[in-house]
Amino acid sequence: MPSSSPLIRGFEVVIGLETHAQLSTASKIFSGASTQFGAAPNTQACAVDLALPGTLPVMNRGAVERAIRFGLAVQAKVAPLSIFARKNYFYPDLPKGYQISQYEIPVVQGGRVEFVLDGARRGVRLTRAHLEEDAGKSLHEDYHGATGIDLNRAGTPLLEIVSEPDMRSSAEAVEYAKALHALVVWLGICDGNMQEGSFRCDANVSVRKPGAMLGTRREIKNLNSFRFLQQAIDFEVQWQIDRLEDGLPIQQATVLFNPDTGETRAMRTKEDAHDYRYFPDPDLPPLVIAPEWVERVRAAMPELPAVMAERFQRDDGLPADDAALMTQSLPFARYYEAVRDGCGNAKLAANWLMGEVSKRLNAEDRGIEAAPLPAATLAALIGRVIDGTVSNNGARQVFDALWTGLAADVDAVIEARGLRQMNDSGALEAIVAEVIAANTRSVEEFRAGKDKAFNALVGQVMKASKGKANPAQASELLKKLLA
Numbered sequence: 504m505p506s507s508s509p510l511i512r513g514f515e516v517v518i519g520l521e522t523h524a525q526l527s528t529a530s531k532i533f534s535g536a537s538t539q540f541g542a543a544p545n546t547q548a549c550a551v552d553l554a555l556p557g558t559l560p561v562m563n564r565g566a567v568e569r570a571i572r573f574g575l576a577v578q579a580k581v582a583p584l585s586i587f588a589r590k591n592y593f594y595p596d597l598p599k600g601y602q603i604s605q606y607e608i609p610v611v612q613g614g615r616v617e618f619v620l621d622g623a624r625r626g627v628r629l630t631r632a633h634l635e636e637d638a639g640k641s642l643h644e645d646y647h648g649a650t651g652i653d654l655n656r657a658g659t660p661l662l663e664i665v666s667e668p669d670m671r672s673s674a675e676a677v678e679y680a681k682a683l684h685a686l687v688v689w690l691g692i693c694d695g696n697m698q699e700g701s702f703r704c705d706a707n708v709s710v711r712k713p714g715a716m717l718g719t720r721r722e723i724k725n726l727n728s729f730r731f732l733q734q735a736i737d738f739e740v741q742w743q744i745d746r747l748e749d750g751l752p753i754q755q756a757t758v759l760f761n762p763d764t765g766e767t768r769a770m771r772t773k774e775d776a777h778d779y780r781y782f783p784d785p786d787l788p789p790l791v792i793a794p795e796w797v798e799r800v801r802a803a804m805p806e807l808p809a810v811m812a813e814r815f816q817r818d819d820g821l822p823a824d825d826a827a828l829m830t831q832s833l834p835f836a837r838y839y840e841a842v843r844d845g846c847g848n849a850k851l852a853a854n855w856l857m858g859e860v861s862k863r864l865n866a867e868d869r870g871i872e873a874a875p876l877p878a879a880t881l882a883a884l885i886g887r888v889i890d891g892t893v894s895n896n897g898a899r900q901v902f903d904a905l906w907t908g909l910a911a912d913v914d915a916v917i918e919a920r921g922l923r924q925m926n927d928s929g930a931l932e933a934i935v936a937e938v939i940a941a942n943t944r945s946v947e948e949f950r951a952g953k954d955k956a957f958n959a960l961v962g963q964v965m966k967a968s969k970g971k972a973n974p975a976q977a978s979e980l981l982k983k984l985l986a
Contacts, residue, residue: 514710514744517717518676518736519668522683523661524693525637525701526569532636532660533560533603533787540699544642548654554599559786566660569692570610570634571792571800573662576690576807577629579614581797587634587787591780596639596652604663606781609633610790616666617809618682619827620675627679628667634790635661656700662692668707668717673736677729680704689808689833697727704732708739710747718743719753723760723767735760739767811836819849828857835871838878845882848889855885859902876906883913891973897922925971931964934972935980938963949985957981 531538534551551558574581586608589601611632618625639654664683670676684702688695695702704726709718723739726732739758746753758767806814808830815826829839835856843852860881864871884901887893893901901917904910910919917923925931939946942963948956957978964977 510713511710511740512744512748513712514740514747515713516671516673516736516740517668517709517711517720518670518673519707519720520666520670520676520680521705521707521722522664522666522680523637523703523705524664524683524687526566526660526662527691527693528563528565528569528660530563530565531658532563532566532634534658536658538659540696540701542655544651544653545655548639548657552598552654552658560603560784562787562790563660566634566662567610567790567792568796568800569660569690570632570662571797572690572692572804573632573664573687574611574614575797575801575804576686577611577614577616577632579629579632580612581792582608582610582612583792583794584608585610585633585790585792587784587790588781589784590635592778594638594641595650596641596654596657598639598654598657602636602638603784603787604635605633610792611662616679616683616686618678620678625675625678627669630665630667632662632664635663637661662687668709673733673740676706676736677733680729680732685808685832689805691805691833700727703727706732706736706739708736708743709753710740710743718747719755721753721755721767721769722757724757724770726760731760731762734762734765735767738765742767805833808833808836815849819843819853821849821853825850825853825857828861829853832871838871838874841878842882842885845879846885846889848885851885851889852882855881859899863906875908876902880905880911880913887913887917891924891976893917893922894924894970894974896970897924921969921971923971924973925968931968931972931976932980932984934967935964935977935984938967939981939984946985 525538526532528538530536531552534549536549536552537547539547551560571581585605587603588606590604590606591601593600609631614629614632616627616629637656637659639652639657642651642653666679670679684695687693687702693701697703706723706726707720708723709720711718721739721743723735726735738760743753754772756769757771759770760767812823812826812830815821815829816823821829830836839852839856842856843849846852860871860874860876864874884898884905888895888898897917900920900922901913904916904920905913910916938960942960945956945959945963949960960981961974961978964972964981965974968977
């Protein structure tokens with residue numbers, strides 16, 4: 504159900520999102536043309552995409568299976584029978600004069616997406632998710648005042664995911680969108696590339712006085728970054744409130760967001776469903792999904808992130824926050840599992856991923872899939888920390904050499920850089936004895952109850968051993984000799 508949030512100048516914000524996720528099929532939804540991004544204009548548009556006379560659409564089975572996978576993941580109803588319809592409108596990049604979509608009976612019905620905002624678990628209900636084809640693209644640049652039409656995207660398979668108007672702030676809308684993005688990428692049904700248009704949101708925004716009827720909504724189209732989504736909603740909310748406080752009406756409209764100015768502007772008055780004159784597509788039979796097909800898809804699905812995070816807490820003993828970070832993406836979770844299994848210590852594996860690994864990934868703006876350090880190598884390095892071969896500080900030096908490609912073998916780096924810890928108790932005891940003898944003031948302060956003095960003595964042992972002493976062993980020996 505909708506969550507509560509502070510009012511803005513006495514108004515409640517109501518937000519619903521319509522999200523277009525481009526499905527990860529190699530070919531289009533009703534033709535065999537390629538969906539690969541970046542091809543020269545109109546080189547991936549076949550006769551079906553161009554709507555040449557006599558061509559007929561043929562349903563892409565892979566697109567249907569991806570829709571089923573999504574429906575199962577959000578605990579929705581997967582319709583045993585759904586209908587494709589023609590959504591009629593006229594635009595230069597829509598060669599048929601209509602878009603094939605689903606209207607009255609979508610393939611996925613209901614469902615819920617959960618996420619965490621400000622430490623509290625939230626949920627947004629889904630109305631539906633339906634299959635449809637994308638339109639082409641109008642190109643307004645480099646055409647000397649004219650507009651070019653690229654039909655490469657025409658017929659690209661989309662899953663349009665429609666939420667209920669459950670969100671009450673731009674922050675909540677962004678967290679919902681991030682959770683949805685992470686889910687479709689986790690499931691492998693969408694690559695999630697927002698720059699290429701694979702995942703884009705339309706935000707329906709309205710404001711009202713608490714308890715009043717829903718206000719007139721305006722739809723902000725084609726938001727392809729989470730930052731733009733938040734900025735666009737925030738501006739639109741203030742604009743609508745300003746209008747209402749001035750006694751001016753709000754007209755239902757489709758608006759665009761200009762990231763350069765941070766403002767929205769009306770593009771056209773918003774159409775209602777009847778304006779599109781939906782009717783069942785006579786060229787496509789009803790889509791029938793047998794229970795056996797659903798079960799085959801279910802059996803092939805990956806473990807969902809929430810279930811995996813619970814397993815990491817239960818079996819690995821990770822705190823909830825650590826488990827959530829380990830399941831930020833499926834490749835990240837798989838990398839963590841490989842490191843954990845290789846070193847035998849779940850907490851240390853998680854610490855290294857949250858620390859040094861994430862620090863490098865963020866600085867270099869890359870995902871775990873592109874990490875130059877294999878999971879097995881990181882596991883071997885952590886193993887050398889566990890068995891006392893190298894200190895934590897020394898391990899970070901080894902990590903740096905491995906990550907930057909200066910070396911590939913953990914033990915070779917440890918030996919080459921002289922980072923092996925001193926584990927000879929006799930040699931270490933001699934160093935500790937020398938430190939005690941040379942630091943009588945710190946010894947007296949420690950015996951007087953000053954804990955900082957003990958830390959200073961440990962530091963002197965590390966210095967005397969040139970960093971090769973095992974800090975834990977050095978501490979034990981100091982306590983023994985100072986007793």
